[in-house]
Amino acid sequence: MVRYLARRVIWAAVLFIAVTLVAYVLFFLIPNDPAKLVAGKAATDADVKRAAHFLGTDRPFYVQYAKFLDRLVIHQNLGFSFANRQSVNSIVGNAAPVTASLVFGGAIFWMLLALPIGILSALRPRSLLDRASMTFVLIGISAHPIWIGLIFAYFFGFKLGWTPITGYCDFINPSTDCGGPVQWAYHLVLPWATFAILFAALYVRMIRANVLDTMNEDYVRTARSKGAPEHLVLRSHILRNAMLPVVTMLGMDISLALGGAVFTETVYSLPGLGKTAIFGLNNNDIPTVEGVIVFATLAIIVFNLVVDLLYAWIDPRIRLT
Amino acid sequence: MALLEVRDLKTHFRTDDGIVKAVDGVSFSIEKGQTLGIVGESGSGKSVTCLTIMGLNPKRNTISSGEAIFKGENLLAMSSSRLRDIRGNDIAMIFQDPMTSLNPVHRIGAQLVEAIQLHRDVTKRQARARALELLNAVGIPRAERRIDDYPHQFSGGMRQRVMIAMALVNDPDLLIADEPTTALDVTTQAQILTLMTDLQKDFGSAIIIITHDLGVIAEVADDVVVMYAAKVAEHAPVDNLFKRPHHPYTWGLLGSLPRLDADVERLVQIRGQPPSLLNPPRGCRFHPRCPYVMGICKTVEPELLPAGDEADHVQACHLDVATKDREAAKVLAGTMAEAS
Structure with a gap:
């Protein structure tokens, strides 16, 4: 177990370096000089040079990367934004809770939708419910989140006036003019629904397929041959096994989405990581972009580890060695 | 009961x-x-x-x-x-x-x-x-x-x-x-x-x-x-079945057992495939694979009847008892008519 964890941590470090380095290299391939943007439109060549020196972009990229690593590892500091000189730590720190609210709330939303629909349509294949849910899956997978978001915002937000169309309210301390759990949830209902639709569709399909597969397992027949009633067969023998792969997928999808639910955040103007990353990209703001990448990578690494540990706990066949 | x-x-x-x-x-x-x-x-x-x-x-x-x-x-x-x-x-x-x-x-x-x-x-x-x-x-x-x-x-x-x-x-x-x-x-x-x-x-x-x-x-x-193609071909006490098998399919099964006492080069197999149960053959279901097939087998389905004098030994085959006893004896001696 200790050896397993040690190996995982080493792998995480390798992965981390690979991801951040690739991001740096890509950035230097973009023929845009952040110093020019910083120096402004009327800047002379000397001004741009001074700006470049100030930002550190006049050094070769590997020096910059080494400095970035040094700052991050030694001081846990992501540096300062090229665009507005804000601390990237605080930029990411402000954006992460927004994305986390969206992703975790969305995950609860989509599991609440996908679990009952997936299980019921597996129990009654080819029924009306099954066909309706498969239609939903098709729409959910085909429709783009931006389109769904705009349609939701138009109908529920604008036409019906049920929900706010844009904006975010802080859960705990109101930095904006609204705050508190109720306002927080009220503002997030539409983003949650939008975000959840795609995943709910994918999960309905996966849960249905898993349950259908598991229903045909020999041990399910064994359970019936023991005289177990159907609800017990379903709960203790079918679902317990059918949910194993769902747990893995859930962990992977959540960790991936934590890197920024770009489309949903854009439609509803949520100041999350996705929006931050796009802002950074548009302004050639390496520190901000790297900040988001660092956070996303860590989220993925940590979540995958959690999922693996969880999996070893719920599936006795898996031993971590 | x-x-x-x-x-x-x-x-x-x-x-x-x-x-x-x-x-x-x-x-x-x-x-x-x-x-x-x-x-x-x-x-x-x-x-x-x-x-x-x-x-x-x-x-x-x-x-x-x-x-x-x-x-x-x-x-x-x-x-x-x-x-x-x-x-x-x-x-x-x-x-x-x-x-x-x-x-x-x-x-x-x-x-x-x-x-x-x-x-x-x-x-x-x-x-x-x-x-x-x-x-x-x-x-x-x-x-x-x-x-x-x-x-x-x-x-x-x-x-x-x-x-x-x-x-x-x-x-x-x-x-x-x-x-x-x-x-x-x-x-x-x-x-x-x-x-x-x-x-x-x-x-x-x-x-x-x-x-x-x-x-x-x-x-x-x-x-x-003994079941063949969704039906009972033969039903007997175990000693009877091994001493005096009455159905050609049973013979096939017995003949395909590996034996140590007879000098057989390769195992005898029952030729052909079991029939599709979507559309089983008319008459006796075993007739397309049976080496002893007669005209009646292709049209009339044999009933499950006692073979000879044993009431608890029933089988579904049109062959007459004398032929059966003769062929069964051959099978048991390991010299069944090569079916393949």
Whole structure:
């Protein structure tokens, strides 16, 4: 177990370096000089040079990367934004809770939708419910989140006036003019629904397929041959096994989405990581972009580890060695 | 009265291609404490017969008819809750593949305890004690330690022992074993068979054993049903079947057994394939593969009738008794007309 964890941590470090380095290299391939943007439109060549020196972009990229690593590892500091000189730590720190609210709330939303629909349509294949849910899956997978978001915002937000169309309210301390759990949830209902639709569709399909597969397992027949009633067969023998792969997928999808639910955040103007990353990209703001990448990578690494540990706990066949 | 009497059992599956008559008019009976062997090729309907008796076929697309009278009650006509009471309590079942028949995420002990508590109003502690008793009875070494292991920590033979323990835990009157040794290696097969016959003496259960292996039949069965293409081809006490087999299909099965006493270059096989049950041949279902086929076989389906003077030995073949005795003798001598 200790050896397993040690190996995982080493792998995480390798992965981390690979991801951040690739991001740096890509950035230097973009023929845009952040110093020019910083120096402004009327800047002379000397001004741009001074700006470049100030930002550190006049050094070769590997020096910059080494400095970035040094700052991050030694001081846990992501540096300062090229665009507005804000601390990237605080930029990411402000954006992460927004994305986390969206992703975790969305995950609860989509599991609440996908679990009952997936299980019921597996129990009654080819029924009306099954066909309706498969239609939903098709729409959910085909429709783009931006389109769904705009349609939701138009109908529920604008036409019906049920929900706010844009904006975010802080859960705990109101930095904006609204705050508190109720306002927080009220503002997030539409983003949650939008975000959840795609995943709910994918999960309905996966849960249905898993349950259908598991229903045909020999041990399910064994359970019936023991005289177990159907609800017990379903709960203790079918679902317990059918949910194993769902747990893995859930962990992977959540960790991936934590890197920024770009489309949903854009439609509803949520100041999350996705929006931050796009802002950074548009302004050639390496520190901000790297900040988001660092956070996303860590989220993925940590979540995958959690999922693996969880999996070893719920599936006795898996031993971590 | 017989413990279980099956009369004219039919199980048909609706498929996209048409109706598959997986079991088509099968009758047999079994007495208390007896062992009945059902033998036949893959797809002959042996397993479906037993799954139908247990009510374990998928409900959708399955049509069953006929009767299976168990201790005076028709299993095919009773409510599903009454059937659940009987399953695992009065009739228990062991399956072919012990590797997949136990739930991988539950401990062995928990699976046995579940089987007990479904039918007995006992505490978990009492159920666990009973489970341990059974695990010892089926010869699991260090059972008190292994009761908390998971299925994947057992070998195939040990898992089949666990399955047998789980089947016997409520002291059933009838145990249905669906190819219990097929997935095991040969030495383990013998151990499992011996275990089953030993436990039968202790528990007094009747056993229906399904197999495609006549060697298994010879070892454990009192009575044998030979099934071919969803129907009974021959039904006889085991000694009769091996001494005086009457059906050409049985001859084929006997002829294809590997023998040590006869000098045979290669195993005799029954030529051709078992027929499709979507569209079985007219007349005798075995006629396209039968070396002794006559004109009548292609049009008239033979009835299941006593062969010669033995009332308890029935078979479905048009050949006359003299021919049968002559050919059977050849088969037993290992010189059956080369069928391929």
